[in-house]
Amino acid sequence: MDKAEILSQLQEIFRDTLDDQEVTLAYETTANDVEGWDSLTHIHLVVSIEKHFKLRFTAKEIQSWKNIGELVEGIISKK
Amino acid sequence: MVFNSLPFTVFFLVFFVLYWLVFQRNLKAQNLLILTGSYFFYAWWDWRFLSLLIGVSVLNYLLGIYIPKAGSDAKRRLLLYIGLIQGIGGLVFFKYFNFFITSFVDAFQTININLDYHTLKIILPLGISFYTFRTMSYLLDVNKGKIEPTTDWIVFFSYVSFFPSLISGPIDRGTLLIPQLEKRREFKYDQAVDGFRQILWGLFKKIVVADNCAIYTNQVFDNFDTMPASSLVLGLFLYTIQIYADFSGYSDMAIGFARLIGFNITKNFDFPFFSQNIAEFWQRWHISLTSWMTEYVFTPLSIHFRDYGNRGLIIAIMINFFIIGIWHGANWTFVLFGLLHGSYYIPLILQGKIFKKKKSLKGKLIPSFVEFRNMVGVFLLAMIGFVIFRSDNISNAFEFYKNIFSLSLFSMPQFEGRMGVLITMIFIVVMMVIEWFGKSHEYAIAGIGTSLSKTVRWSFYYLMIIIVFFFSATGKEFIYFQF
Numbered sequence: 001m002d003k004a005e006i007l008s009q010l011q012e013i014f015r016d017t018l019d020d021q022e023v024t025l026a027y028e029t030t031a032n033d034v035e036g037w038d039s040l041t042h043i044h045l046v047v048s049i050e051k052h053f054k055l056r057f058t059a060k061e062i063q064s065w066k067n068i069g070e071l072v073e074g075i076i077s078k079k
Numbered sequence: 080m081v082f083n084s085l086p087f088t089v090f091f092l093v094f095f096v097l098y099w100l101v102f103q104r105n106l107k108a109q110n111l112l113i114l115t116g117s118y119f120f121y122a123w124w125d126w127r128f129l130s131l132l133i134g135v136s137v138l139n140y141l142l143g144i145y146i147p148k149a150g151s152d153a154k155r156r157l158l159l160y161i162g163l164i165q166g167i168g169g170l171v172f173f174k175y176f177n178f179f180i181t182s183f184v185d186a187f188q189t190i191n192i193n194l195d196y197h198t199l200k201i202i203l204p205l206g207i208s209f210y211t212f213r214t215m216s217y218l219l220d221v222n223k224g225k226i227e228p229t230t231d232w233i234v235f236f237s238y239v240s241f242f243p244s245l246i247s248g249p250i251d252r253g254t255l256l257i258p259q260l261e262k263r264r265e266f267k268y269d270q271a272v273d274g275f276r277q278i279l280w281g282l283f284k285k286i287v288v289a290d291n292c293a294i295y296t297n298q299v300f301d302n303f304d305t306m307p308a309s310s311l312v313l314g315l316f317l318y319t320i321q322i323y324a325d326f327s328g329y330s331d332m333a334i335g336f337a338r339l340i341g342f343n344i345t346k347n348f349d350f351p352f353f354s355q356n357i358a359e360f361w362q363r364w365h366i367s368l369t370s371w372m373t374e375y376v377f378t379p380l381s382i383h384f385r386d387y388g389n390r391g392l393i394i395a396i397m398i399n400f401f402i403i404g405i406w407h408g409a410n411w412t413f414v415l416f417g418l419l420h421g422s423y424y425i426p427l428i429l430q431g432k433i434f435k436k437k438k439s440l441k442g443k444l445i446p447s448f449v450e451f452r453n454m455v456g457v458f459l460l461a462m463i464g465f466v467i468f469r470s471d472n473i474s475n476a477f478e479f480y481k482n483i484f485s486l487s488l489f490s491m492p493q494f495e496g497r498m499g500v501l502i503t504m505i506f507i508v509v510m511m512v513i514e515w516f517g518k519s520h521e522y523a524i525a526g527i528g529t530s531l532s533k534t535v536r537w538s539f540y541y542l543m544i545i546i547v548f549f550f551s552a553t554g555k556e557f558i559y560f561q562f
Binding site for chain 2: 042059
């Protein structure tokens with residue numbers, strides 16, 4: 001799976017979890033850019049991402065991503 | 080030396096002149112002035128606490144420098160734990176000692192400030208809870224690599240003891256305040272005017288609204304077993320307003336004073352009574368504490384419990400609110416207050432409402448019926464919680480609840496000085512209306528600087544100043560003592 005593929009799948013997960021079809025993600029996107037992406041929904045998103053990609057992050061990793069790009073890198077490194 | 084006192088006014092005037100006219104050219108000298116001023120300010124309350132403040136600063140300053148340099152993970156963790164144990168241990172140790180409370184009360188009385196005892200109980204642990212939370216978040220951020228440890232001891236010591244927010248908030252993060260301390264501040268006229276404006280609004284909320292409410296809420300909570308239920312409900316309403324006006328007013332003053340010396344510190348209240356549910360309320364109430372708790376307690380816990388779905392979230396939120404409760408002081412009432420607010424989240428979590436996008440009321444002039452109903456609902460939940468918060472012990476709180484449900488609920492509320500209650504109510508309405516129209520700004524009257532003509536603006540300021548002078552509660556209390 002390449003980066004663009006992961007990005008588009010992430011976008012679907014975000015749209016479902018945040019119940020907002022207008023969410024558009026790019027590598028530079030941060031939590032500030034997405035309405036409703038806060039500390040609470042972050043955990044919810046992580047759980048959905050872990051289920052979808054069948055992987056498991058550490059607590060440290062979950063709190064370390066600064067933008068979507070780093071999250072994508074995180075997913076690739078676990079694959 | 081509270082903000083609305085003569086000693087503080089004199090202190091700040093002298094500080095302001097030295098800061099901008101004498102030490103303005105040299106950053107180091109200016110920071111040293113902040114540090115000296117903060118220590119002077121602190122020592123005025125009680126010089127005995129100063130050594131503790133300095134000791135805590137020294138320890139955390141050194142730990143901050145050595146944590147990133149530690150050779151191994153184990154050593155790094157050890158240094159972090161030393162800091163955290165000092166912080167938590169200090170809180171636990173000092174908050175249980177009555178000696179501290181009484182010495183603070185005495186400190187107030189020696190300078191002729193008789194704050195009512197309850198407010199004092201809230202302020203009291205804040206000094207220590209406050210800088211402890213600053214040092215703990217600093218070490219956690221350094222450990223995570225979120226912030227470079229500062230090697231300038233004056234900057235760090237000033238961060239820990241920054242006088243505008245030292246006693247009662249907001250809790251500033253190192254990531255916000257330390258970079259500002261490291262950079263030169265320039266005097267900006269607009270910023271200074273804005274600072275004054277926020278102080279004026281804070282003064283109005285604190286000494287006109289809150290202190291006037293206090294006269295009646297003290298009556299009600301001291302005599303709740305003999306008063307009719309209608310008085311209890313009105314008193315509880317007034318107390319809910321009082322605690323908001325008191326605390327947010329104090330925060331406004333702190334932020335305003337910080338702005339006058341060129342700093343932007345953390346926003347602490349964002350019109351919490353205009354929230355749509357209790358989760359939103361807590362995102363807007365005492366923000367510097369709740370965001371601290373979210374980052375360092377709730378998020379790690381919810382990550383830890385994430386496989387348990389909603390149950391995990393509920394556990395995380397209950398632990399989070401247990402700590403928020405006990406943070407206010409060593410009393411079971413505060414624990415119960417925290418747990419009650421935690422349990423308010425349970426229906427939201429179970430219905431999944433907590434994850435849904437909330438529509439903000441920010442730009443709205445007139446709320447819909449549902450939005451209005453939600454606001455009233457949040458206010459009622461807050462009122463229920465504040466009974467426990469204000470009561471001396473849990474059995475009093477339950478007695479209070481019980482007394483509300485009696486036939487006397489339908490009688491006229493009885494107070495000493497009915498006219499005073501009426502005037503206080505008018506001020507509450509004025510405050511709430513101004514806050515409603517100003518809710519998209521940093522604070523309620525922030526927009527006045529840009530939206531009104533100079534004449535109207537200055538008339539408003541003068542009117543506010545006159546109101547603050549004539550209707551401040553100390554004058555009021557004097558009148559009521561005659562009866």
